[in-house]
Amino acid sequence: MDALLSPSLGTMVWASIAFLLVLVILRRAAWGPILKGLKEREESISNSLNEAEKARQEIENLKSDNEKLLQEARVERDEILREAREIKDQIVAEAKGLAKEEADRIVTNAREAVQNEKAAAVAELKSHVAQLSLEIAEKVIRLQLADEDKQRELVNKLLEETNVN
Amino acid sequence: MLCGFAFTVLAAADATAVDHPEDGHAEESFKAGEYIIHHISDAHSVHLFGKHSEGIPEVSIPLPVILWTGDGLEFFMSSAFHHDTEGKVKVPLANGKSVVNYHEKILYAADEMNHGTYASVDHESHQPIGMQPIDFSITKSVFGMLMIIILMVIIFRAVANGYKKRPGQAPKGIQNALEPLIIFIRDEVAVPSIGEKHAHRFTPFLLTVFFFIWLCNILGLIPFFGGFNVTGTLGITLILAGFVFLITTVSGNKHYWGHILWPPGVPLPIKLILVPIEFVGIFLKPTVLMIRLTANITAGHIVILAFVSLLLIFGEQSQALGLGVGVGSVLFMVFMFFLELLVAFLQAYVFTLLAALYFGDATQEAHH
Numbered sequence: 001m002d003a004l005l006s007p008s009l010g011t012m013v014w015a016s017i018a019f020l021l022v023l024v025i026l027r028r029a030a031w032g033p034i035l036k037g038l039k040e041r042e043e044s045i046s047n048s049l050n051e052a053e054k055a056r057q058e059i060e061n062l063k064s065d066n067e068k069l070l071q072e073a074r075v076e077r078d079e080i081l082r083e084a085r086e087i088k089d090q091i092v093a094e095a096k097g098l099a100k101e102e103a104d105r106i107v108t109n110a111r112e113a114v115q116n117e118k119a120a121a122v123a124e125l126k127s128h129v130a131q132l133s134l135e136i137a138e139k140v141i142r143l144q145l146a147d148e149d150k151q152r153e154l155v156n157k158l159l160e161e162t163n164v165n
Numbered sequence: 166m167l168c169g170f171a172f173t174v175l176a177a178a179d180a181t182a183v184d185h186p187e188d189g190h191a192e193e194s195f196k197a198g199e200y201i202i203h204h205i206s207d208a209h210s211v212h213l214f215g216k217h218s219e220g221i222p223e224v225s226i227p228l229p230v231i232l233w234t235g236d237g238l239e240f241f242m243s244s245a246f247h248h249d250t251e252g253k254v255k256v257p258l259a260n261g262k263s264v265v266n267y268h269e270k271i272l273y274a275a276d277e278m279n280h281g282t283y284a285s286v287d288h289e290s291h292q293p294i295g296m297q298p299i300d301f302s303i304t305k306s307v308f309g310m311l312m313i314i315i316l317m318v319i320i321f322r323a324v325a326n327g328y329k330k331r332p333g334q335a336p337k338g339i340q341n342a343l344e345p346l347i348i349f350i351r352d353e354v355a356v357p358s359i360g361e362k363h364a365h366r367f368t369p370f371l372l373t374v375f376f377f378i379w380l381c382n383i384l385g386l387i388p389f390f391g392g393f394n395v396t397g398t399l400g401i402t403l404i405l406a407g408f409v410f411l412i413t414t415v416s417g418n419k420h421y422w423g424h425i426l427w428p429p430g431v432p433l434p435i436k437l438i439l440v441p442i443e444f445v446g447i448f449l450k451p452t453v454l455m456i457r458l459t460a461n462i463t464a465g466h467i468v469i470l471a472f473v474s475l476l477l478i479f480g481e482q483s484q485a486l487g488l489g490v491g492v493g494s495v496l497f498m499v500f501m502f503f504l505e506l507l508v509a510f511l512q513a514y515v516f517t518l519l520a521a522l523y524f525g526d527a528t529q530e531a532h533h
Contacts, residue, residue, distance in 0.1 A: 010231070010301040011207065011400030015310060019404060022314040023373045030321035031369040034347060037328025044333045 136162065195481050197474035204392050205466045207400075208269050208305045209243040211391035223248045226391070228308055232271060232298040236260040239298070252284030264298060271300050306401055309393035313380045321376075350375050350517060358521035363528040367521065370412060374405060375517040382462055382509030386502060396512070397463035399455070406455035409520045414447070417527040450523055454516055461512050465505040472498045 136158050209230060215223035227244035237259070243266070245256045252267035255274045263274045267284035272293050274283035285294050303311070320339060324347075327340030336344045350372050355364040381395035395401055423429065425443040428436060476494040480487025 005399065007398075007400035007403045008207065008304070009299060009400075011304060011307055011398060012404055013301060014303065014307040015401040015404035016407075018307070018310050018314050019373075019377070019408065022317055022377065023370060023408075025318055026321055026373050027369040029318070030325040031372055033325040033328050034321070035351070035365070035368060037325075037332060038344070038348065038351075041328075041333045 132162065195474070195477050197471070197478060200474055200477075201467055201470040204470050205394045205397060205463055206269060207394075207398050209246070209266060209271070209302055210248075211305050211308060211393075213389070213391065226308075228305065229303045230271060231301040231303070232258070232264065233301060234258060234260055234262070234298045235296075238301075243302070252282035252286075253278075255283055267293075269304075270297075271302070272297050305391060305393060306395045306398040309384050309391070309395040310381065310401060313377060313384060313395065316380065317373075317376055346376075347372060354514075354518050354521050358518065359525040359528060363524075366416075366528075367412070367524045370408070371517050371521055374408075374520060375513050378405070378458065378516055379510055379513035382513060383506070385462060385466060386505050386509060392466070394463065394466055397459055397466060399459050402455045402459045405458070405516070406451035409454060409523060410448070410451040412520075413451075413523045413527045416524065418529075420529060420531045421527045450519075454519055458512055458516050461508060465501070465508055469498055469501045469505065472501065 139158060140155055210228050211226035213224045213226065215221045225248065227242040230239075230241050230243050230245075232239040239258045239260075241256060246254050246266040250266050250268055252265035252272065252274070255263040255265055257263040263283075264271050265274045265283045267282060267286060268291070270284075270293065272284045272286065273295070275285050277283075280288045285297075286292060287294055320343070324340045324343050327336060327338070331337070335341075351364070351368050354375075355368045355371050358364075359367055378396055381393075381401075384390075384393045384395060385397065387393075425447065426440060428439055428443070431439060472494045476487060476491045479490040
């Protein structure tokens, strides 16, 4: 029993040497690299996670950028369409105006031409009437010289002729 | 609790062993106390099987005996004693004297045999008389410890190589097997007890202590292999606790010593009581570490051996009785082995955790 309860000096000496030795060896050859490796791996894992998070954020940003671009494009398209519609309306309106003006001008021209024709016709008629009157007057004058009755008869006859005409 | 039970068993067994010698049958009958003590005590050889004193050829691994005699170092293998532990085989030394192995103590031999032994002992108390050589032998426990140390260096170098060869990658093989334990000691023992700031200084020591104690405990549980009781050997646990004491004392800061030697905010009369208690505590804490580990591991061995003894005692009475008791005994032993596997880990953990707490105390910064 006393061998169990009293520490032996030799055992203590060996235990000190052995434990110190294993402590020094393992500290140098094992615990150092192991703890360093663990720490590095933990850091690299947490870095990777952070980077993944960052990448995710970037993709998110890119997505929202795309969304924004698309929205802008959509707005721009609408704008362009609206403008085109406006231009079309404007062109149509302009064309309508021009056509109306042209039509008005043509009508006016036609009216003027008709007026002119009419005036010319009236003038010609007038000159004809004058001619006829002159001819009648000549004939009247000639018959007057012969017989008064005859002259009268002649004028009547001529008048009748004129009426017929 | 287990300890108490174990030592009660031991005391009872001892009592029966002491009671019987007058019977005359003492030589033949099985002495459980001696049997158990023999198996848990340190020895000068690693006993494998057989029993020399009963004429069964004994096979054991001889270990070097190293003695300091005052005239110089003496060295021989323990096989020179021819398995004798009764002090009957003399081994001559270079200085003219000779020694015997008397119950695993190496003592000078007398010229005449007295009470069946050459050992120079008092035959009442069995204590050695006069100057004796100082024993620096590689005993069974030292041998077991050296084996564990070599194993640890091999294992943990392999683990470290894993980190060097494949930095930043998932662990593989033995590295994978031990990494959880290493991380456990670092993150669950060292850091919470000592604090993030100082933990890294103590982690290598804590890892070494934890794996050393755990592997030594497991070595003690391997059957048919010498029955090592490394962490149940007081000399070894004393040194482990001594390292804890040294590190705590050396790394103790002003705050730590202040609280021990002049506790702040305590009235003077109380200080007079408290300071001696605190001072004793410095030594008491590692002593408790030592006793807890030694007692728990030894107790486990004693309980298992007690069940073996039970079987042998009843077997001596009658074969049938031995067989009947044997079944129960073996079942209990299996249960005990599982329990001891748990205790092996638990005691290593408790020792490491308490050491970490003491280091934490010593390096704690003032916080009030």
